[in-house]
Amino acid sequence: MQEQKPEQAEEWNLLSKLAFRFLFLFISLFITFLFLRWLIDPLLAWIGESIFGLSENLSRVSSGSGDRTMDYLAVFLQAILAVTGVIAWSLIGRKRNSHRKLRFWFMSLLRLFVAAVMLVYGFAKVFLIQFQTPSLTLLVQQVGEMSPMGLAWTFMGFNPVYTIFTGLLEVFAGLFLIFRRTKTLGALLTLGVMGHVAVMNLCFDIPVKIFSLHLVLMSLVLLSEDWRSLSHVFFGSNRALPKVKYHALQHTAVYHNIGKIKGIFTALFLFLITFVGFFILKPKIDRQQKKYRFYGIYEISDFEKEGDNDEVSSSQDWRYVIIEQKNKANIKFRDSVSAYHLIIDENIQKATIYHKDADSIPPNFAIQKLESITYRLKGKIGQDSLKFKMQRLDLKKFPLISRGFRWVNETPYNR
Known part of the structure; x- marks a missing residue:
């Protein structure tokens, strides 16, 4: 040497x-x-x-x-x-x-901070809070109309197994970072996971670029403590490995119980994240995604309009009415999508349709059920008189929903 x-x-x-x-x-x-x-x-x-x-x-x-x-x-x-x-x-x-003591506390606290961030982000994916399955509106939206971030969110939320898998990688990275014996593995896993996240944020214009790049930097800083050991493992370096690493609490009573203390606080932290995620946030999202009686995509036909009010549509006609939540709907026009309130009262065969930013109004449409999934509506929005039929589509007509997973593919199904 x-x-x-x-x-x-x-x-x-x-x-x-x-x-x-x-x-x-x-x-x-x-x-x-x-x-x-x-x-x-x-x-x-x-x-x-x-x-x-x-x-x-x-x-x-x-x-x-x-x-x-x-x-x-x-x-x-x-x-x-x-x-x-x-x-x-x-x-x-x-x-x-020497900054031995300061370095020790800085690295220790930084490691715990990164671990906490990884656990929070990881469990947000494991509990399917950060990403959800593609909405009905996305099914009738052209890819060219989507933003890069919307495309990435749709990809991540399409398959819950993939979302949970990526979340578990972040969870394991966070858990490994907590304990000194596995901190190097945790830092390496964090670098890989957050490096991918940072590149995804940069390529898909996801506005968490600053934070994700800082997490990559933090993981590199944590790995710098073990550069001799890593160079020895990956490059066969002949540099002498450090015999004993400095620990600021080595000669205190806390040192021998630090593993137990970390275990207790880790268990409490995991319990808190699980409680908030699984019992508070997850039920809230499930309630929002609960299928309403009129849930579905309705294709518009026989559309007739009289009037020139731009409140209805600058494109002159409606293509789809998408209902995912009670009393709310997205209306897909020829070249845009807009959110509306849609309140249906079957008892009096009336419906109320008005823009999401407008004040509430009395029922302004008569609704008639023609078949089990077909309705005729006639009424007015502002100065425009509208008349149309809407028929609920079978969601299995969309390959994104019907294709599913297959072990055997004789030819690529890439559409």
């Missing part, structure tokens, strides 16, 4: 310290900003206006996206503070040769 020169070792030690200080500050600031955005948002808005000359998209109200202008401003501030902190730290702590 080639002996390392003292000046090379000193240079590497300096670079290692600078890298650690930057990553410590950069990641710590990112996690802090996650929980204190309400506190720094005014500063971010000022930075956007004063430094970058931005006047729009500086809202402090969350929209559900993690890649807003304000989020990129937060990363900018995070990087500036990290670089400034490294410079100040290097000037103040020039004589400090």
